[in-house]
Amino acid sequence: MAGTVALSFILFIAVTPMLALVAIAPAMPELGSDYLSFVWAITRFTLLQAGLSTLLSLALAIPLARALARQAMFPGRAIILRLLALPLALPALVVVLGIVEVWGRQGWVSTLLQTTGMSEPLNIYGLPGILIAHVFFNMALAARLLVASLEQIPPENWRLAAQLSFTSGHVFRHIEWPVIRSVLPGIASLVFMLCIASFAVVLVLGGGPRATTLEVAIYQSLRFDFDPPRAVLLALLQLSLCAGLFVLGGRMAADIAVMAGVGKPARRPDQHPSRFKDITVIAAGLSFIATPMLAIALSGIAAPFAAIVSQSVFWRALGTSLLLAFTAASLSLVMAWCLLAAQRTIMRRRQPSRAAAYLVSGMQASGSLILVVPPIVIGAGWFVVLHRTGMAAALAPVIVAVVNALMSLPFVLRILSPAVVGQAQVHDRLCASLGLSGLHRWRLIDLPVLARSFALAFALAAALSIGDLGAAALFGSTDFVTLPLLLLQKMGSYRSLEAAGIAIILAGFCLALIWSAEQLKPGARMS
């Protein structure tokens, strides 16, 4: 059965390097107390930054989501909601560039503050920079998820609230907060897990060892020190940390629909009284999210595109990135479909056997596996395995594509799963009575009905893969360059104009992918 094959493949890719890491672990030389206290310090910092990022993201997302849900009718609202979905698809490295432009020592905010008399420019390196970047990504994500939940509130509740003359405070207490509270733990653990595994942000904005996370330290132990035993130690630490957190609370994150469609905006009794306050909140949130994007666009305009496209390395990087994205996204979709189709088949039986029930929960969990086993850990494991066999250079692109595919899998599953389940509920009996099954069903029913979801999932997976730095950074070499790696090189050698140009191209690809997927009409045929 395809689902079992997909599940085994995922486990093989994720578990083999783990076993290899554990097998190598006993051979570890003594690590030294200095190093261990460094490891302890970065473990604390990893948790600290993730905790603060989560708190800040949610604390800012709640008022923003309330304001957006309450002001359901103003022009441009749909655009703002779509803008909130963008950070997820934007490459972290590109965002980091934009954030430095806005919040850096020479950035917009510093300049503004200095002209208004504040003497000291902002220092973005270290914890503040990491927090700004994480809040940028996760406040947007959390706000969008919260708006989607708030819009599920039945319109009768608002009519009732109007009849009972609720104030905004009553509305919050009796209507909004119960909804927010029910989804908050899931969103919080999702954000926390994403922040723990954050790589590019910490690599560039961390500013050295004092603000390093385990994820970055794993990369450094392999690429800076070429010290596999240390990488093994760090990877195992990161793994147990993530697994522990997943057991504690990450499971809740599995139910969150990441690209949740936004429900019907409701006309609400508290819309008018809060209008001014809400507009202020929305404007503040919007400027926080839009300014880095604008900064990238502005510095991109001045970029020397002629010089960029005249470099053969650019075309190689572009080709590699596109090929990787295409492969990773296809693989991710195939895996997701196999898992979902298998679940559908098993669940259709009235009384699935105990073994089948375990298989289904295994398949559901495997989608979130990547949250427990971060890409860098899988990559590091394979890096160590392959270097021992001397196949690293040859297999690097394959591993990076597979790791990228796994990385996108939770998001792909969250987009496809509701569509596939809904489609199954509507069509299963009819298809069974008509004898539509297998390829015929796939061609006539599943593909056309799910085309938009597939396209969206494909686009998101491809965008995530194009923008990924983590796995590619481990395996990068002169023969294997991706666009984000090239961007990192340009940033490193301080060719900031060229970097801006590559950033624009990178962001352009990601946005174009999502945009063209969204153009597909629901139920339209994919041609």
Added chain:
Amino acid sequence: MTGSAIKLADLDFCYPGGEPMHFSTTFEAGSFTGLIGPSGSGKTTLINLIAGFEEPSSGSVLFDGIDATATQPADRPVTMVFQDNNLFAHLDVFTNVALGISPALDLSDDDKTSIAGALEETGLSGLEKRLPRELSGGQRQRVAIARALVRNRPVLLLDEPFAALGPALRRDMLRLVSTIHKQRGMTVILVSHDPADVKFAAGHAAFLDAGQVVANRPVDALFSASDIPGLQGYLGT
């Protein structure tokens, strides 16, 4: 085409956490039976068991004496019209009907003629290219019936297909089903929450209560009977 006789032989069935159901009855070949009974009495479960969407824990379903308990829904001599979601929203009327003949849409000229005939019979000629969302509720159910016609199976199961339609439209649809039944002679079972529908269209009526077929008689006999426990209470007479 003549209808099949359907025999439910000591069918036991139970939803997880639900009350056990036990069905034992016969539907004569070519009969038109209306199933009535309170909500949760097992009407839909019964026809789902006949269609093969549910598996009984024991007992068997026989069509003309042949045991079909283990047969897949598509391979039973049955076609079913549901209350809703009878059509694929992205496919046009013609294709929705054609799927009743061939899941691969391999259509011979004869097939096309029979599709045209079924559309004619259900009053849908000229609407072949329409998508379901461009049809009225009644027209959509007509498409489902047209597909049942081209499938040409000996048993037609109707699971409250007209519940969402207004009274006049519902009569029209029942009249259509009646006509088809008279012309083709298949066995028809109609689930309905309105006894008047059953009186209007069916020749037989079966009363279900608490997961059992309490009585299955000719319509007049059933509605005038006084020996059926629970029936008076249900009808309010």
Added chain:
Amino acid sequence: MLRLFTLCLAVVLTLAVPASARDKLTVYTYDSFTSDWGPGPKIKTAFEAECGCELEWVAVADAVATLNRIKLEGANSKADVLLGIDTSLTAEAAATGLFEQHNIDTVNISLPVTWADRIFVPYDFGHFAVIYDSEKIKTPPASLDALVNGDPEQKIVIQDPRTSSPGLGLLLWIKAVYGDKAPDTWSKLSKRVLTVTPGWSEAYGMFTKGEAPMVLSYTTSPAYHMVAEKTDRYRAAAFSEGHYMQIEVAGILKSSPNKPLARKFLAFMTGPGFQNHIPTNNWMWPAGKTTGTLPDAFGKLVKPEKSLLLASDEVNANRKAWIDEWLKATTR
């Protein structure tokens, strides 16, 4: 959409296939060496004119990173020559067994110290120094001690000793001056550090862009601003404890299929065709034979009263422990 995508892919792949050419020598080095304003492009032209071959520079962030890359790639490395590590890494590099004796005539080499290494050939040298922006800092630190204990609001950008040779240079500098007290020194200094970059270019770029008023670089760096930008705004701070010295070298990989060509390159490296480009492009003191005279700017540079240099063996034996010490001290 799919078709368009496939088409784009095909075009990109066609463009991406490199054209094969003449004999090719691949040299790994740090990225500032190969930048447009660095010596790389001019040396490439000069050497290619002489050898009738192709010289390919492969830039890897910074010097220590180039050695890491070689270790990582092992015998499969594409590199024929590694250029840019310094004496703090030569013992470690030699110990990998990946390098071959150079066997070239070193008659052109002239250094402040005697050179006896049989694997690596030096091409330039200099002293590490803190460069400051005189418009922002009126009284620069006059000693390492003053730098360590100075105003934490006056920031410096330094490099990571795990990837960058100036970063490693500062680590050794502090070790040479403070010995066992190095960890405390680092804890104090880290309050003044704006950020730790992986490479020299990134740090120096941040400094010239104004992100920080100080940067770790070389005594020779101000010469660049005097010659190329006609400004003495950026100056080196002379430290009373002395300055740590760096000698940059190149070596041939054992795995190289082009050893005769690699030897030819190393010999060329000690002569004017290479050395003439060092002072005003790499902004270091030449270690070989040059023709012509140095620009006046070199006469105005800080001359360290004392050169500090730890033995390569000692560095090799302790580098890891010292880096761990640094990691611990700077995360405390």
